[in-house]
Amino acid sequence: MIERPSLSMILSEKGVQGALFLMGEVLFITRPLIYVLLIRKYGIRSWIPWFLSLAVDTIGAGFLTQVTKSRDYHLTASEQDELKRRKLLWALYLMRDPFFSKYTRQRLQSTEKLLEPVPIIGLLTAKIVELVAGAQTRYTYMSGS
Numbered sequence: 001m002i003e004r005p006s007l008s009m010i011l012s013e014k015g016v017q018g019a020l021f022l023m024g025e026v027l028f029i030t031r032p033l034i035y036v037l038l039i040r041k042y043g044i045r046s047w048i049p050w051f052l053s054l055a056v057d058t059i060g061a062g063f064l065t066q067v068t069k070s071r072d073y074h075l076t077a078s079e080q081d082e083l084k085r086r087k088l089l090w091a092l093y094l095m096r097d098p099f100f101s102k103y104t105r106q107r108l109q110s111t112e113k114l115l116e117p118v119p120i121i122g123l124l125t126a127k128i129v130e131l132v133a134g135a136q137t138r139y140t141y142m143s144g145s
Helices: 007-042 045-067 079-096 099-115 119-142
Strands: none
Touching: 007 045, 045 079, 079 099, 099 119
């Protein structure tokens, strides 16, 4: 039977490193809730939810990075994979409004117009831009927030 560490066990055995690890996890878990509550308060086009969500992610990742640099705290392979997955999720900030509406969409459309005259590549680029724009409206607010 696998013994799962409790909150008190993490804090007592790991000390400051355990507390930082715990804070990083709490920030990662609560960040989507904070983001959605801020969107409801300020609206989807406001930069406040975007920046605060990024700040919470950055602080949480900073805590986890500080812990993993310590020689006293060793992560399992699955925990290391999870940290890599979380770092890849940062790319979704490029897909969230208002950043997407202001910057990413314009870059995609300018690339599409640039490659439009090229026979096959222009058609593929147009389809990719269409798929990315469609995914942005759905994915970033359901599973990627």
